[in-house]
Amino acid sequence: MNRRVWALAGPIILSNITVPLIGVVDTAVVGHLSSPHYIGAVAVGALVFNYLFWSFGFLRMGTTGLAAQAAGAGDTDEVRSTLARALLLAGSLGLAAIALQVPILSLALWAIDASADVSAEAAAYFEIRIWSAPAALAKFALIGWFLALQKARVTLLMQVAMNLVNLVLDLLFVLGFGWGVEGVAAASVIAEYAGLALGLLVMRRLLAEMGGSFRRALILDAVRLRQMVKVNRDIFIRTLCLLTAFGYFTAKGASMGDITLAANAIMLQFQSIMAYALDAFAHAAEVLVGRAVGSRDRAEVRRAVRTCFLWALIFAVLFALAWLAVGPALVRVLTGIEAVRLAAYALLPWAIAAPLLSVWGYTFDGIFLGATRTVEVRNAMIACLALCVALGEALIPLWGNTGLWVAFMGFQVARGVTMALYYPRVERAITQA
Template structure:
């Protein structure tokens, strides 16, 4: 792409579809994990894997900044055609990921104690969840390095490489699930060992591919440049900003679930089903947000205002089309999707009453998804952090008042307010992104 070229709709789709397809493989893996232990005697095996996996999902989500922080810096270095900095970004991200992974290993006992006390499960489920946890925790460095590698590949617009590595990870995991649990009868620990092997093999494969890409660009990992104080500070600052933003988002959904419990088990179960549809929406919209990250970062790296505008417009057009399509699917077939997730008539009926909120979600959330991608690509993470903090305050005001008036409908309205606030606050700050590439005005103009 030339310096002033606007990214086309076709280019955005080429970048987005591998991410969307990669996201689809994630719930498939969860289904296989559940299926292999679902054939073991007693429900405690399913419960043990479910709780163990939830602990890691919660912990690792907090470190998702490793993907987001890396992609923006990699994209800008690629846009500037700075091969040594492309290699240095990779080195910084891998060092940070490995270091954080080792810290998680060192803290595994207190992490498990806290998680065990949080879940009020039976003794049998807790025992199995503990067996799962103390095996899978050893994949922490690999998992975090995979986050960093994913961000680096996306930043360099190699989304198909990211897809292939994700397919490898999940494929190894699924095959070993069958070998360890069904063939060798290792039970719940077998599921954890399969995940461990999948994560580490994917990390090794990703590092080999990334090393080859660095060499092709005529660069190499240079420790003094990787440890450059100025660049390190900027990298750490960006990642801390994103971590704060992510922690706010985690809290928002946790508070939503906590408040749903106040309306009884039926409302809690219905909301849990509907939240799965919310997560499915994210799988569809993430691809275009990731494309925005790569294209916006590259535009800023080459200081092309036309490319920046083109990246924002093209990725948002695609995201808008997909958001409307998802909304229409939920309106037309939402009851069927709910029925596929639960056979309990009361839960189905209750979830159906709140289905319009889930259908509204894609067309409301598209703006914050896309603008997150824009700000990540621009590495304007302090703006993201501040917008999220303001949005959280607005959400809490809504979540503490609307449910008192409208019950569970009020809770869903509050979640809608959160996404509207995220989009509006980022939109208000968006001109700062455009100023990064705005043409200079001569004094006499």
């Protein structure tokens, strides 16, 4: 089981770790411009797209769980059909996002209520990057399908290629051409389509190897469509609550001024690097639990859960130690603005504690999504968001930004606690083969 976890988690760690590194580069490039509002603008722009794209994260998470269960049951045609349904939905949602870009941007800027300078730059970022929506969402569906087939190395190849394109173009457009935040956005658009093109090429080869066929009647089967809608609906609500917690955090930080917003944005880069690494074990749990559920093997589910939690906890400890050792140096890399540096230094204890507080929720997410126990995931996240907002509204007036961080970390702890209480339902739902 250790080998099986690492066959999935190893490539995913390498793949995932490149994602926040691009965010680090984005922040570092604009962090050495003349004003902190450039950092804030990229943070706000990235938040809007995290909210928009990851609201449709069910295209990845739901596809992995459903396709893994079909693969575990040996149903090749259903593995194909799951991909077809996900890609059709991804294309439709991506085009809808482009069509609705004006109201989406207006609502986002109203909700965050940043300074005029930050809002203007964030709008410029949004108006370019929105054109990546179809590619970004289709890529979610492909990655979910590749993971279900235990082709984690393909996701590594896609992500590394995409992020290398993003990195090179980021430096060229911003530092070379002087395009500012517009250059960051343009680099992201081109990189998303490059990643999708590579994924489609690999998909074509895998389909030829696996056999089976696409059957319209199966793809559009009413029962399976209802199951997909149910799973995706619950994951959508869950993800919306998760993103709302991050949105609440950013919006409250923005209301405290550009320096606080920039310092919090830098600390979120620490959180992002850690989260993408820990997510590798959540993805591994999702695939292994999904296949075990498909074959109705309760003992295999337990082995997968124990092993994924063990490695996730080891990595959480390593990240806490890493931030303790190199946190100040990373802050200096991310910004040359002294006021932002000083504010970020004061927040480093939160970055150090975050891996140990967050690891439980991340890993449980993968377990529940692999078992397609999405109702429990949804309900847990609703409760956690309510707690986060309640803590924030109570503590921010008393403690300012410290109160905001207490609320945000309380949200992370609550994710693990609520799903731990729900976990016995996962095992009870499985019939031993």
